Amino acid sequence: MNLGGSGEPHSLEADQVVSAIERACESDLRTALRLVARYSAYWWSNGLQDEAAAAAERVLSMLGRTVPVGLDEEYLLAVIHGAASAEQEQVELAQQVVLTSTGPFRYSVTVLLWSLVFGPFEPAAVVEDVLERNEAGDAWTRAAVELCRGYPGLTTAAPGDAAQSLRTALGRFRMLEDRWGMFLAVNALRQVVDEPLDVTTEALRLAEHLCLAEETGLLLCERAELYRRMGKLEDAHEDYGQALSIGEHADLPETVAAARVGLARTARGAGNLPAARAHLSAVLAIPGLELAHDEAILELAALNASEASA
Known part of the structure; x- marks a missing residue:
């Protein structure tokens, strides 16, 4: 993956990265903005969205509504990371960076992050144009482009074409040993295939490896429902039971409710x-x-009907 600079970001712990950016904010905002962009791939590959958001929000609060000259893409990445708290004008400025550019992004991770964060709110033609501009990038970028081409709701790809793009992305991320990319590809693939059991199982395995408690619990519930519809009640009970344990241990009430229903x-x-x-x-x-209460009430009605007919 092209990280947009020299050196290896993984040598710093997450809190050290954020601290370095905060120090840069006090002396040189351009350097701080470059650091946010520089460490975007590091945050992505380690699942550190909260750290990325904290650093980006700090830089954006200092920059305000000004895009530093020559740092358009760096500004775009900062807004992507800090999208939850960015000002509307900052979001609009970031969108203009994409709409007015004609070539590929300089940072490999930009095409994926932009597509997932802002892509769903853009016309499919805009998303497809961005993907075309970046399809000749490095191996990681090419994998990301295929992932976005098949990702539900981003383009106008037919289900069969979307599934093929996602399988291509999965294969490329697997060759790169990028488990986050693999997880996104598999998780999207299970939404477009006719028989999602095997794909859901692979997504579950990756979620467990990445220590994603919430995603693991929800995937267990989804696989359990597939088992239940197939009449494999023991397998369904086992998966729902595991999801319940995860939800209770990690304090995830939505997961607990889904598992109990x-x-x-x-x-x-x-x-x-x-x-x-x-x-x-x-x-x-x-x-x-x-x-969840509505689901429980509906199931309770079905339960009462079963008791009445017994």
């Missing part, structure tokens, strides 16, 4: 109506989860 459906399918009712009661006792 799934366990209730599985128990009802196995004829264990008391267990199903206990899981649904537990979901309804979790505060602030309206969608």
